[in-house]
Amino acid sequence: MVWKSRVRRLWLRLTAPEQWSRRRTAAESTLATVLALLGAVEQYARGLGWVRVVLVALLVAAVCLVRRVLPATALIAAAAATELAPVTGCLLLIVAGGSAGRRIDGALRALAAFGAAFLVFEGLPLLKDPTAVWLLVFNVLLFLVITVVPGLAHRYWSQRRTLLHTLRERNLQLLREREMVAGQARMRERQRIAQDMHDSLGHQLALIAVQTGALEVSRELTDQQREAVGVLRQASVAAMHELRAVVGVLKDGTVEDGPVADERPAARVVAAVDGLVESATAAGLKVRTVRSGEPRPLGPAADHAGYRVVQEGLTNASKHAPGAPITVGLHYEPDSLVVEVANGPAPAAGGAPGAAVSGGQGLTGLRERVRLAGGMVHAGPTGDGGFRLAAVLPYPEADGTDPAFAEAGDELGGPGRTAADDGVPVTGRSAPSEEFKDVLGPHRSKGCLIGIATALFLLVGLVLLIVAGVGKVMDEAGRAMLDPGTYAAIRVGSTEDEVRHRLPSGKSLLTSGLKGKGPAVPAGASCLSLLSTDSAGPAGTDTVYRFCFRDGKLIEKREFRVKND
Structure with missing residues (x-):
């Protein structure tokens, strides 16, 4: 069995x-x-x-x-x-x-x-x-x-x-x-920056809010001063909410709009764009809003980024193209929201619209914010001499997370998690020696070099053996073969010494099989058999020259054919 x-x-x-x-x-x-x-x-x-x-x-x-x-x-x-x-x-x-x-x-x-x-x-x-x-x-x-x-x-x-x-x-x-390590390094750096901002700026803005709140109820201020202090207090509260949003984006990509000091949260989302437009119009800008498509909800980071795009576009237009008409567009496409702010050419007295790109870090920070939300930003001059700022913001995933962070989670082993969260080191792979052990096998780390050296040694030995073999064959042929002209020139009756002096010795492996073949040897004679150098004749046969000596003279020479083995 x-x-x-x-x-x-x-x-x-x-x-x-x-x-x-x-x-x-x-x-x-x-x-x-x-x-x-x-x-x-x-x-x-x-x-x-x-x-x-x-x-x-x-x-x-x-x-x-x-x-x-x-x-x-x-x-x-x-x-x-x-x-x-x-x-x-x-x-x-x-x-x-x-x-x-x-x-x-x-x-x-x-x-x-x-x-x-x-x-x-x-x-x-x-x-x-x-x-x-x-x-x-x-x-x-x-x-x-x-x-x-x-x-x-x-x-x-x-x-x-x-x-x-x-x-x-x-x-x-x-x-x-390397990509995973770089992603984790970026995340740690953002968290560090967020913590620094929260600890330093948050504390200072909270002090400003408290001090301005106390001044607002002071009896020693006039109504105009009290109104100015109220504006400062509202600005400080709004700045605190902005800081919380920035900290949330830097930490994990979410916008933290929770209340601070029991105040109403600041609405920095796409739905508040109308308020920005109204404020800009009240400030003297020529702004109009264009909408298309069916409005759809956005993720927290994308919603906040859309608001920031409009805010940055209005700020740049007011600084670098004062007096130019501005169009704010909100286009709800099937897969994403397109937010754009476009202004016409600046009047003759205004600045060049392209100056907004070269100054400050507003667009740089805006691109990073939109990237964290899973979108992309385009900024550049238009054909009529104006300037256009546009962003594409994707809708949230089925679980409500922003697309950018869902991809990061998939890359690191799951949504919103990293390899370090599971206790698995990012670079904790098998050592190279362990990986190559299957390839080279135990005790074969130098197998390729040994194989090459062995092959070279065999090739050198092969060449030497071939040279020696060719020399051996030529030597054997020289001692066993005779050309037809020499055979014809030798005469019967010549002395044995004279004949043997003109013939090869015949002591060769090539003539070892000729003994006992051919016609009968004369009585009392000793014979020498040689192979002919002439290959003419029937296939499978060899021409043999035989010389027989007796009493010191050549008494017979014969030519015959034998089958080769």
């Missing part, structure tokens, strides 16, 4: 949906089909039976398809396939080596898998022909080129891609944390 459960788990891994996307299915099917056809053609060209042709094709296709799930098994099977189909097996070994280098976890497991594949790749030819020891060096070079190098390259690029992805995610996380 154990093997059944293992087979079931293997089948589930092979058929997992995440393993076979449309793009991967098409690519894997194409690759497996191409390699299977190459294997079948290679077997057919060697004159093998149809049964072996089909079996080799199925084996190659199966190894190609399972290499992602069973990388070590596919690598060893590909090494074994090189004995059945050398060309197709080498191509399959390149694919399996790259997949194994990328997907086998752990350096020891990867080393064991590649070592087992190397033993299979080297051992099967030796089992078939124990005398083919000279192929050992060539097979080592071939295995390094088609298996180890692709495996190291895929392993390095896979770790590099994973590391870059992790670094990108870490960078995005740090950017989000």
